[in-house]
Amino acid sequence: xxxxxxxxxxxxxxxxxxxxxxxxxxxxxxxxxxxxxxxxxxxxxxxxxxxxxxxxxxxxxxxxxxxxxxxxxxxxxxxxxxxxxxxxxxxxxxxxxxxxxxxxxxxxxxxxxxxxxxxxxxxxxxxxxxxxxxxxxxxxxxxxxxxxxxxxxxxxxxxxxxxxxxxxxxxxxxxxxxxxxxxxxxxxxxxxxxxxxxxxxxxxxxxxxxxxxxxxxxxxxxxxxxxxxxxxxxxxxxxxxxxxxxxxxxxxxxxxxxxxxxxxxxxxxxxxxxxxxxxxxxxxxxxxxxxxxxxxxxxxxxxxxxxxxxxxxxxxxxxxxxxxxxxxxxxxxxxxxxxxxxxxxxxxxxxxxxxxxxxxxxxxxxxxxxxxxxxxxxxxxxxxxxxxxxxxxxxxxxxxxxxxxxxxxxxxxxxxxxxxxxxxxxxxxxxxxxxxxxxxxxxxxxxxxxxxxxxxxxxxxxxxxxxxxxxxxxxxxxxxxxxxxxxxxxxxxxxxxxxxxxxxxxxxxxxxxxxxxxxxxxxxxxxxxxxxxxxxxxxxxxxxxxxxxxxxxxxxxxxxxxxxxxxxxxxxxxxxxxxxxxxxxxxxxxxxxxxxxxxxxxxxxxxxxxxxxxxxxxxxxxxxxxxxxxxxxxxxxxxxxxxxxxxxxxxxxxxxxxxxxx
Amino acid sequence: xxxxxxxxxxxxxxxxxxxxxxxxxxxxxxxxxxxxxxxxxxxxxxxxxxxxxxxxxxxxxxxxxxxxxxxxxxxxxxxxxxxxxxxxxxxxxxxxxxxxxxxxxxxxxxxxxxxxxxxxxxxxxxxxxxxxxxxxxxxxxxxxxxxxxxxxxxxxxxxxxxxxxxxxxxxxxxxxxxxxxxxxxxxxxxxxxxxxxxxxxxxxxxxxxxxxxxxxxxxxxxxxxxxxxxxxxxxxxxxxxxxxxxxxxxxxxxxxxxxxxxxxxxxxxxxxxxxxxxxxxxxxxxxxxxxxxxxxxxxxxxxx
Numbered sequence: 001x002x003x004x005x006x007x008x009x010x011x012x013x014x015x016x017x018x019x020x021x022x023x024x025x026x027x028x029x030x031x032x033x034x035x036x037x038x039x040x041x042x043x044x045x046x047x048x049x050x051x052x053x054x055x056x057x058x059x060x061x062x063x064x065x066x067x068x069x070x071x072x073x074x075x076x077x078x079x080x081x082x083x084x085x086x087x088x089x090x091x092x093x094x095x096x097x098x099x100x101x102x103x104x105x106x107x108x109x110x111x112x113x114x115x116x117x118x119x120x121x122x123x124x125x126x127x128x129x130x131x132x133x134x135x136x137x138x139x140x141x142x143x144x145x146x147x148x149x150x151x152x153x154x155x156x157x158x159x160x161x162x163x164x165x166x167x168x169x170x171x172x173x174x175x176x177x178x179x180x181x182x183x184x185x186x187x188x189x190x191x192x193x194x195x196x197x198x199x200x201x202x203x204x205x206x207x208x209x210x211x212x213x214x215x216x217x218x219x220x221x222x223x224x225x226x227x228x229x230x231x232x233x234x235x236x237x238x239x240x241x242x243x244x245x246x247x248x249x250x251x252x253x254x255x256x257x258x259x260x261x262x263x264x265x266x267x268x269x270x271x272x273x274x275x276x277x278x279x280x281x282x283x284x285x286x287x288x289x290x291x292x293x294x295x296x297x298x299x300x301x302x303x304x305x306x307x308x309x310x311x312x313x314x315x316x317x318x319x320x321x322x323x324x325x326x327x328x329x330x331x332x333x334x335x336x337x338x339x340x341x342x343x344x345x346x347x348x349x350x351x352x353x354x355x356x357x358x359x360x361x362x363x364x365x366x367x368x369x370x371x372x373x374x375x376x377x378x379x380x381x382x383x384x385x386x387x388x389x390x391x392x393x394x395x396x397x398x399x400x401x402x403x404x405x406x407x408x409x410x411x412x413x414x415x416x417x418x419x420x421x422x423x424x425x426x427x428x429x430x431x432x433x434x435x436x437x438x439x440x441x442x443x444x445x446x447x448x449x450x451x452x453x454x455x456x457x458x459x460x461x462x463x464x465x466x467x468x469x470x471x472x473x474x475x476x477x478x479x480x481x482x483x484x485x486x487x488x489x490x491x492x493x494x495x496x497x498x499x500x501x502x503x504x505x506x507x508x509x510x511x512x513x514x515x516x517x518x519x520x521x522x523x524x525x526x527x528x529x530x531x532x533x534x535x536x537x538x539x540x541x542x543x544x545x546x547x548x549x550x551x552x553x554x555x556x557x558x559x560x561x562x563x564x565x566x567x568x569x570x571x572x573x574x575x576x577x578x579x580x581x582x583x584x585x586x587x588x589x590x591x592x593x594x595x596x597x598x599x600x601x602x603x604x605x606x607x608x609x610x611x612x613x614x615x616x617x618x619x620x621x622x623x624x625x626x627x628x629x630x631x632x633x634x635x636x637x638x639x640x641x642x643x644x645x646x647x648x649x650x651x652x653x654x655x656x657x658x659x660x661x662x
Numbered sequence: 663x664x665x666x667x668x669x670x671x672x673x674x675x676x677x678x679x680x681x682x683x684x685x686x687x688x689x690x691x692x693x694x695x696x697x698x699x700x701x702x703x704x705x706x707x708x709x710x711x712x713x714x715x716x717x718x719x720x721x722x723x724x725x726x727x728x729x730x731x732x733x734x735x736x737x738x739x740x741x742x743x744x745x746x747x748x749x750x751x752x753x754x755x756x757x758x759x760x761x762x763x764x765x766x767x768x769x770x771x772x773x774x775x776x777x778x779x780x781x782x783x784x785x786x787x788x789x790x791x792x793x794x795x796x797x798x799x800x801x802x803x804x805x806x807x808x809x810x811x812x813x814x815x816x817x818x819x820x821x822x823x824x825x826x827x828x829x830x831x832x833x834x835x836x837x838x839x840x841x842x843x844x845x846x847x848x849x850x851x852x853x854x855x856x857x858x859x860x861x862x863x864x865x866x867x868x869x870x871x872x873x874x875x876x877x878x879x880x881x882x883x884x885x886x887x888x889x890x891x892x893x894x895x896x897x898x899x900x901x902x903x904x905x906x907x908x909x910x911x912x913x914x915x916x917x918x919x920x921x922x923x924x925x926x927x928x929x930x931x932x933x934x935x936x937x938x939x940x941x942x943x944x945x946x947x948x949x950x951x952x953x954x955x956x957x958x959x960x961x962x963x964x965x966x
Contacts (some may be wrong), residue, residue, distance in 0.1 A: 241835055265770065372781070375723045381918020386775075387726070395768045396761060409757035409817065425965065429808060436804040439764070440797030443771055447793055451778030451786075457721055517756070524755040528739055531753075534939040536735040539885065543731060546881050550715035557719040557780045558877055571778070579794040 009044035017119035034115030042092030092471035134193035171230035175220030176275035222254030236298035240357020244350035277317025281434035284310025333410030339404030355385035397529030399487035491522030689932025711884035727775025747916035750820025788873035840960035
């Protein structure tokens with residue numbers, strides 16, 4: 001029954017994709033077909049996953065298959081169910097948003113293809129978390145990469161989009177190559193590619209190699225530093241609802257893969273946990289620093305996804321350290337915190353991408369330094385975006401706080417009880433410091449975005465003439481903003497939800513009292529958040545009563561006696577973030593260009609700053625340039641003249657002949 | 663009994679916190695050889711402001727109006743978490759200081775955003791600096807709490823503070839005082855006092871907090887000033903709980919000692935403000951890094 005719903009969901013997605021292509025490509029029909037089928041798919045998938053989580057009975061389906069060493073094997077266990085719910089929720093809402101977002105393109109672009117690839121992306125993500133067989137997994141993974149590649153290429157006539165697309169394609173396949181080796185190793189050990197046959201105990205060396213391949217392969221998708229370079233190019237290039245799906249859930253399939261493979265490998269040694277913790281801390285801090293440097297709002301959000309993947313990975317690192325030192329509390333809190341952040345980040349990141357899309361839609365630009373004052377022009381978008389911005393900073397009473405809090409208390413717990421074993425304490429301290437730093441930097445980053453884009457006065461005619469997003473886009477954003485608040489207050493339920501998954505990973509018995517403890521803590525947090533909301537309401541009412549029938553004037557902003565302030569005098573995004581960036585310029589290396597005309601009374605000055613990704617500039621560019629030089633060198637041998645190739649053949653045969661004769 | 667004491671502490675904080683500002687200003691006046699404003703001046707200011715109407719910039723939106731309200735509400739929520747000496751807060755659970763730190767983060771978020779809502783270059787400047795300094799201050803606060811957590815094997819504020827000096831000797835010893843020193847710097851930073859920021863200079867380009875609230879007036883400014891004094895109370899209560907190395911053993915005795923400590927800290931802040939000049943803005947991160955180093959030293963001492 002459950003499996004039947006799941007398969008119907010995937011069938012709906014596939015048939016919707018095909019139908020939308022057949023429907024002619026332009027006009028609004030593809031959008032309607034795409035919307036209906038993806039909503040159907042999402043509802044069915046969520047229903048199936050919720051049934052598994054609720055009843056606790058796993059569903060599976062195993063069919064004979066032509067592929068050697070394998071069967072067509074899919075299953076829903078709590079881990080899959082958790083990811084299915086996350087994926088379907090975000091994709092369903094993204095489909096609602098997408099119908100309006102794609103509307104302006106309806107005469108210029110083939111929307112049928114766009115919806116087909118959207119549905120394919122959705123279905124392939126579901127298949128990735130469903131499949132229990134190496135070959136099926138790799139096929140689904142490849143389908144996911146390719147369909148998202150075509151979606152990134154939606155506006156392929158623009159040069160930077162094409163470049164982003166190619167970088168993404170290369171990165172995706174480099175990752176895929178690692179995963180192929182991984183499954184070859186796993187399958188070779190067990191002479192089957194079904195996940196449930198991966199039972200042969202592995203040597204530490206082999207397990208270590210598989211772990212490293214998993215970190216590289218899945219990390220390339222998730223955006224672990226330094227494998228993230230494709231991400232800040234590809235996510236902004238895609239249409240906004242696709243950016244939301246890619247940043248909100250697609251990169252999380254990397255996290256899923258990592259958890260799944262690690263759970264197949266038996267008890268992890270401690271260094272695995274340390275590796276993930278370190279990667280998480282570095283990705284988190286460097287990701288948010290780069291986010292702070294960006295001028296393009298969608299690029300900023302893409303970097304912030306790297307930061308949040310960092311937070312999730314810190315949680316996973318604590319999980320592995322917890323298992324290896326036999327500390328179930330640490331393991332459970334790290335895993336539960338990481339998973340909850342997967343879910344919550346899916347919600348608020350897609351909300352923020354929707355908001356960014358609405359802003360780009362309304363103003364025609366993505367450069368934050370040209371925006372400002374959009375609060376008055378796009379009030380609905382502004383409110384939703386503001387809630388999302390506060391949520392991503394982990395502020396109570398919103399959902400971002402919930403997952404981060406679990407990781408925090410996991411880390412504090414191990415720090416407090418440590419003592420005898422120094423290692424885990426240091427791990428906890430690294431996690432705490434990184435989370436604290438990320439929290440402060442994220443607050444700087446998102447106050448900047450919200451303040452510069454929506455508040456103050458418009459900085460250009462583009463933002464002066466901005467218009468509010470159409471109804472279905474606003475509906476999608478409002479729904480997600482409401483979810484941010486509700487999930488923030490429903491911490492206890494979130495804990496119960498995710499403890500089913502942790503129970504599967506760590507044993508239900510061991511997890512029960514930790515889940516209860518977290519449940520009780522979150523009851524108190526919800527109490528605190530409730531108090532915060534009530535006090536706010538009381539103070540607001542008090543303010544209203546006090547100001548009622550008093551003189552309430554309106555005037556200009558007081559600029560210290562200067563009588564003709566212009567909007568260009570406002571602090572820009574760059575000036576707001578500069579003090580923080582300059583504090584960390586030894587990491588991010590911003591480049592500043594100052595042009596000041598010399599002489600008395602200079603009448604002209606200019607200043608511009610840009611921050612290139614150091615990993616791209618100092619790591620990947622040299623490597624790929626070297627490969628390209630090597631290719632150029634070989635190119636001399638193969639220049640396209642057939643006579644030359646015939647000569648090569650003749651020489652080769654001659655040499656072979658001489659060798660033989662000798 | 664215990665819960666009564668906690669509730670009484672919240673009420674005392676709500677009532678007495680503006681008095682701290684009076685003490686600081688009186689100390690500064692004495693140092694300068696002036697008579698000084700009345701000790702209750704902050705109360706008078708708040709009451710007067712509450713009676714005023716409003717003037718809003720045409721640029722501003724609901725965010726600007728929400729700033730003071732939400733900011734004050736988040737500080738009041740944090741007050742419910744902090745312990746007074748050995749007495750726990752009303753809302754006490756494992757990791758409660760994380761909720762406190764993030765609720766204060768909410769105050770900062772909304773204050774910064776409200777400042778940017780005015781579209782003024784000055785307020786943008788202040789907002790940017792506030793965001794910058796709080797990054798390190800937050801890490802210092804968290805690591806300081808981690809040190810105390812290791813020493814007391816407890817991860818709720820109430821647990822930490824009741825274990826801290828509960829027995830004859832603290833499990834932390836000198837590390838507690840190092841943490842207290844770091845926390846003092848955090849207190850000065852978060853409450854916009856000298857040497858980080860000067861609450862008296864409303865019209866200088868170097869200021870941080872005062873410039874962010876430049877456009878607020880009337881009821882809104884009253885909320886902000888009250889919120890500031892509550893925040894000072896909050897940090898002073900945390901600091902006093904660590905720095906005063908004994909407990910009386912009774913709930914009300916502890917609270918009396920703690921509140922005396924809070925007033926003593928106000929005097930100390932006044933003395934610091936009288937004896938020091940404000941640091942150049944470029945040096946503020948260095949001072950915060952010094953606080954971070956002190957915290958790390960405390961951590962190393964406790965982990966030795």
